[in-house]
Every structure is written in structure tokens, then in C-alpha cells.
Amino acid sequence: MEKGGKLFHPGLSLDCVIFGFHDNQLKVLLLKMEHTDHWALPGGFVYKDETLEAAATRVLQERTGINDIFLQQFHVFGDPARSDRKYHSNRLKKLGIEAEKDHWLLNRFITVGFYALVEFSHVTPTPDNTSVACEWQHLHNIGNLFMDHRQILDKALETLRQQLNYQPIGYKLLPDKFTMPELQTLYETILGKKLDRRNFQRRMNSYGILRRLKETRKGGAHKAPYLYSFNLRKYQQALLEGLQGGW
Amino acid sequence: MEKGGKLFHPGLSLDCVIFGFHDNQLKVLLLKMEHTDHWALPGGFVYKDETLEAAATRVLQERTGINDIFLQQFHVFGDPARSDRKYHSNRLKKLGIEAEKDHWLLNRFITVGFYALVEFSHVTPTPDNTSVACEWQHLHNIGNLFMDHRQILDKALETLRQQLNYQPIGYKLLPDKFTMPELQTLYETILGKKLDRRNFQRRMNSYGILRRLKETRKGGAHKAPYLYSFNLRKYQQALLEGLQGGW
């Protein structure tokens, strides 16, 4: 906290919007802040000799325990008014640190937004030292967010929608084996609209990126759906061109 | 140059890829650097109390004389190895400035890439104080670029392609009145491939965003093509949904 000024690239931070999919719901990993009812995106600073991507990977590893993460920068947020100097000033006081006027944390920060796609079950949510909890929240039921984090989240979602046909979104968010209705719900959640079941299946099958397994998902209350897995090689190939058609 | 450390946000720059269209060619505005055969993208720094967008607008205003500019950030380039400390160190020496080791210019810089679309005929190319010339260069015939500027340019072009159906690209790059073949050439240049003349016309007309004027472009060596102008209101509206179909 005191040495940050020497260790980190000045005036620069990054924030990560980490998406996961569970219970047929799209979720975002958030940190509960101390002494307020605000939540924050996991974020961090960039070491002086570190690439942005490495810094984001590091942050994600610390919050989720996952190493192999799909990460993508999507926007820089640089409004001079976005920095909350008061928050950091209070926080430093509480930590008993002499908050000089030019303390590195009290300057303006420009933040690079990254979004990440992770497999829900692989994640071990871990708070950082500025927060009291680290939890998944339903995308459509998110509480008060810190500073401009709401705006960052919205922009991430917008980007995710646009890139749905060009990024391995299903592959990164779903477990190895999944059912067609699960895949469809994922698409519906991201796009925010209902899709036709039959047309969805046909389209997905036509891409040739799925392998239907012989197993079915038992235990549900109804007809057992087939399990599928991705044919990764064909998926990657298909993404280069973009999956045909829009939703 | 000496006060920069106090005026600017530290370790942060921006670079602009300025696209124009002339002679049925897509062009990029570049700066010729002193004492080398390298060219650079117009760039600059961000004042401590300035938004990124305002800084980019300022840079563009200075290089082109244009105020109302279409600008979009597209990527952050943050590789620690991208900064060319040697270049700045030499330059400072030549300027007779004592280049202390911690001079603000000699630190690592992270740069935000913006692309701009401008109407060629409105631009008055103006070099900055680090360059000896400011000129348009054909997109497909660009010389040696400084540092990672080639990479920045390529990424800008990639983004432009992806956003072709979602941004007012024709409107910003073409003069008020233009012909259908000109519009088509613009699309072909950006996409890097030939399109069918008849299908292109039909598609463009079907969007309902063009108004065919009664005039034709005379003076060409052949049949005089009609002039068109954009129906701006409908264009804006159509872009919200994205122009249908891909190329």
C-alpha cells in the first residue's frame, strides 16, 4: 500500500468482469467492500514491467484460483471524474497511513476493462485485502456497484453480445459436458431474448462444432436430454470465420 | 517538454489512426519523423484533468484542423517492451535537455489507440513539433512505421472492418455527394475484396439510407454516374440495428 507508487505503473488500474454460468444463470464475480453495501469488480494494478494481460491474468488467478483463463480487454475508462479520491483517502486513514496529498492512490486513475469467461465449478472465489467477501451474483440481480463499475459491467456485457459469434464463449463458460438446452439458455441469457428451440438446435448442429455423446443427463424431472461436448478443433476453426448468421 | 511530467497523466499516451478516402483510395494520415525514414501515427498525451476522448479530439484538431470528428477508441497497447526509450533519450539530448534517468518521457508508456474517420477534403495536414511532415499515405503502400505503430494501424483496420455495419463509415469518409461506385470502392478497400456491383447497389438501396440526386458526376471518361447523399436520420436509425447481412 505504501510502496505501490514505486511498484506499479502510475495512474493505471484494471478491472475484470468475470462471467460464469451456473444454475442456468449468467453470473458475475464481485467483491463485497468493507463498511458499505457496495460491491466492486475485481481489479488491480499493473507492475512496472508487466504487460496488461499478465496483470489481468494475475488478478484473475488470485480471485478465482484459475490459471488458464479466457481474457479480453474491451474498453478504457478514463473520465477524470471517475476516480473516488475520498474513498481511498478514508481507507488510507483507517489503515493508519499518512495520506499525503500526492500519495499514489489519490491520483487520477485510468482503468482498462477486461472481461473473462470461466467455468463456474473451477472457481474458488477469494476476496482480496480490500474486501470482506467474494461472491457470484446473478447478472440480473446485482446490487450497488462502486464508482463506475456498473458502467464497466454494462459495457462488458455489450461486448460479449457482439462477440458471441467470434469467441469461444460456450466452450469457456460451460463444463465439458452440457446439454443443448443449457447451451441455449446461455445464449438466451447473454442476448437477453428467447430463441426458438428447434432452430437453435439445427443451427448449432450445422456448425459441426458439437459432438453428441451417448449419455444423457439423468436426474432431471423430465425427459433426459443428451449431453454434448465441443469439438474444439472445429470450434476454433469456425470462429475464425465467425459463426454464420445473427441471432 | 520539460513540464510534461507535471501537466500530463503519467505513462499514458494515445495514438490516432486517421482514415480518409480520396482518389478511390483509403488513406492514413502519418507524420514523417526527423532524421529517419520512419513515419509515426499522430499521437499525444492526456492532460491531468482531461478525458481520453477530449485528448484525442485535441490531437486530431491539431493535425487536421477539423473539429467535428468521428473518433473511437479500439485497443490499449501496453507491452512494456513497446516504449522506445532510446529514441526519446536521443531526442532530449538534441534538444539540449538534461535527460535525467527519471525524466517523464523515458518511462514506460501505455498507449490508447483511437481511430478516426474524416472527410479528406476538409483536412489540412499539419505536422507537430516532433515531425517534419504530415501526409496522407495509401493504406496499401505505407513505409516504415515507428515502434509498434504498424501493429496499431493493423488493429485499427481490423476494427474498422468489424464495425463497418455499425458505424457511420460512409457518412464520415465521403463528401456530401458521392457516387455509388465510390461508395462501393470504399467498402471494397476496407474489406480488402471485390464486391458485385449489382448486388451492392441493391443492398445499399434496400437500407433506405441513401437519397439519389438528380445530378450526375460529369467529367469522367464514361457514362456519368448518379450522385447520392445520405439520409442521415435513417442512416443513424439503421446503424442502431446494424446494417443487415455480412459482406
Add this chain to the structure above:
DNA sequence: GCAAAAGTGTTAAGGCTACACCCATGC
């Protein structure tokens, strides 16, 4: 046996591609 979810096929409409002919102009 009933409610709820999953699997599947057909049809009609619209969009896309490919293609050929006529017209205007400058030389």
C-alpha cells in the same frame, strides 16, 4: 395418467449469389 421438458421435420418467405444486356460518354 399427467405435466413438463426434450427431440424432431416441413413449409413458406426473404435474402443472397451469380449472371447478361443495354446505355452513356470520351477519345
Add this chain to the structure above:
DNA sequence: GCATGGGTGTAGCCTTAACACTTTTGC
């Protein structure tokens, strides 16, 4: 008059969207 580019229409194919019935399962 000829070479060159501009304007236009059509037919076949493919994709998409809309839609209903049957099957399986747990209760």
C-alpha cells in the same frame, strides 16, 4: 465506333422463421 464504366432485372439456391406433434420422465 469502340472501349470503358454505369445502370438495371431475374432465377436458383440457401437460410431463416414459424410452427405441432410425439417421446420420455418423475411424480
